[in-house]
Amino acid sequence: MADPIDFSTPDPSVRELLATHPDLSLDAHDGLLFEQVPLETIAHHVGTPCWVMSSGTLRKRAARLLGAMEAAGLSVSAHFAVKANDHLAVLRILSECELGADVVSGGELLRARKVGIPASKIVFSGVGKTDVELRLALEERIAQINVESVEELEIISALASGMDREINIVLRVNPDVDAKTHAKITTGVAGNKFGIPYDEALPLYRRARELPGVKAVGYAVHIGSQILTVAPYRAAYARIAELVRATRAEGLAVSVVDCGGGLGICYRDEGEGSPDAWAGAIRAELGDLDVRLAIEPGRWIAAPAGVLLASVVLRKAVTGGASFLVLNAAMNDLLRPSLYDAWHGIVPLSARDAMGKPEVVSVVGPVCESGDTFAQARLLPHLQRGAHVAILDTGAYGAVMSSTYNARPLAAEVLVDGHTWSVIRPRQTVEELWGNERFPDGSEEAA
Numbered sequence: 001m002a003d004p005i006d007f008s009t010p011d012p013s014v015r016e017l018l019a020t021h022p023d024l025s026l027d028a029h030d031g032l033l034f035e036q037v038p039l040e041t042i043a044h045h046v047g048t049p050c051w052v053m054s055s056g057t058l059r060k061r062a063a064r065l066l067g068a069m070e071a072a073g074l075s076v077s078a079h080f081a082v083k084a085n086d087h088l089a090v091l092r093i094l095s096e097c098e099l100g101a102d103v104v105s106g107g108e109l110l111r112a113r114k115v116g117i118p119a120s121k122i123v124f125s126g127v128g129k130t131d132v133e134l135r136l137a138l139e140e141r142i143a144q145i146n147v148e149s150v151e152e153l154e155i156i157s158a159l160a161s162g163m164d165r166e167i168n169i170v171l172r173v174n175p176d177v178d179a180k181t182h183a184k185i186t187t188g189v190a191g192n193k194f195g196i197p198y199d200e201a202l203p204l205y206r207r208a209r210e211l212p213g214v215k216a217v218g219y220a221v222h223i224g225s226q227i228l229t230v231a232p233y234r235a236a237y238a239r240i241a242e243l244v245r246a247t248r249a250e251g252l253a254v255s256v257v258d259c260g261g262g263l264g265i266c267y268r269d270e271g272e273g274s275p276d277a278w279a280g281a282i283r284a285e286l287g288d289l290d291v292r293l294a295i296e297p298g299r300w301i302a303a304p305a306g307v308l309l310a311s312v313v314l315r316k317a318v319t320g321g322a323s324f325l326v327l328n329a330a331m332n333d334l335l336r337p338s339l340y341d342a343w344h345g346i347v348p349l350s351a352r353d354a355m356g357k358p359e360v361v362s363v364v365g366p367v368c369e370s371g372d373t374f375a376q377a378r379l380l381p382h383l384q385r386g387a388h389v390a391i392l393d394t395g396a397y398g399a400v401m402s403s404t405y406n407a408r409p410l411a412a413e414v415l416v417d418g419h420t421w422s423v424i425r426p427r428q429t430v431e432e433l434w435g436n437e438r439f440p441d442g443s444e445e446a447a
């Protein structure tokens with residue numbers, strides 16, 4: 001697997017981006033197609049900004065990942081990380097691909113249940129699950145809660161006993177392995193808020209076996225996101241294997257290891273994380289432990305299955321510098337470039353635009369923040385006011401992170417499937433935006 005982005009290489013051309021995105025293609029007449037659907041058709045009928053997800057890409061990638069695990073001889077239950085894309089239509093497609101759900105809130109748990117994902121395929125992660133959320137998990141009898149602290153373990157035990165329930169728990173361990181990804185998406189080094197420090201895991205496992213209402217069944221690890229090399233996985237899993245052996249040496253049973261998610265994709269030219277290499281790391285380090293294995297993929301499945309369509313509002317010339325291309329999509333729609341300096345491919349929808357003469361531009365949104373920048377000094381074909389573009393790889397951590405900052409309604413969402421397409425969320429209206437706001441009537445009085 002390749003190293004993270006090397007910005008000394010030139011920006012990939014449209015042709016190079018299409019080569020790494022097999023479900024996108026450029027037709028001389030219809031322009032950019034997602035599966036068989038011309039994206040210009042969607043931009044024309046639905047308007048922009050507009051998210052477009054591909055059912056086919058979701059299905060293929062889910063199958064590819066599960067296939068890699070199977071080919072490595074692993075029996076793995078896969079739980080889609082719902083936070084990557086929680087749209088009901090997306091969750092239903094993935095549940096039809098036999099994926100369960102990894103949820104981090106009560107809302108995500110209910111979304112998973114809403115599309116019929118059985119509770120027995122739901123795991124619940126996160127550092128701050130509230131009592132209300134934990135009671136919901138207990139009532140639903142989900143497969144397992146991934147516990148992140150001693151404090152949380154005690155709260156779960158008390159709640160479960162009070163409800164006369166017993167729930168499977170696994171301890172999420174912080175293996176202190178640096179996934180060498182962006183600081184804001186690294187989760188497995190000592191000192192960040194996630195997981196139980198490695199040395200405290202076994203004592204806590206012992207303690208869990210004594211507490212009522214909880215059944216300690218194993219360990220979980222999730223070291224971060226957009227991981228492209230196999231080394232951090234191997235290092236983390238080796239530490240977990242060591243922990244499983246140490247736990248069993250005390251006569252305590254361990255039947256589950258949850259390997260987390262984090263496999264990366266090719267946004268620019270970094271190459272994508274290989275499911276086969278990931279499966280190989282799991283097999284090499286955990287394959288002979290005789291445990292039930294789980295994975296929690298999010299980005300790898302969903303990111304390449306989505307694009308964000310936008311229009312060029314205007315070109316703003318800058319004396320002596322790169323012109324600004326101002327889009328009608330912004331950081332409130334797609335936050336990743338502002339939040340993580342993320343690089344996303346940008347491809348014109350019209351074939352003629354895509355063939356245009358390249359120039360260096362900065363691509364920005366209209367929101368009143370300097371951080372509202374999609375691309376700085378990017379080599380793109382020359383685009384005029386009104387041109388349409390697709391921002392690639394926005395199917396994960398895209399629409400789910402949108403806000404309505406600057407009173408910008410949430411963008412429409414469309415799903416393509418073969419040669420058909422459907423609106424799966426109409427564009428929010430400004431009236432809906434303020435629909436729940438009230439003027440004060442002074443009707444409540446402080447006691």
Ligand SMILES: *Cc1c(COP(=O)(O)O)cnc(C)c1O
Nearest residue numbers: 081125225261262296297298299
């Ligand atoms: C976010 C998250 C995932 C998914 O990460 P991806 O990088 O999207 O694969 C899996 N497990 C946990 C606990 C997470 O927080």
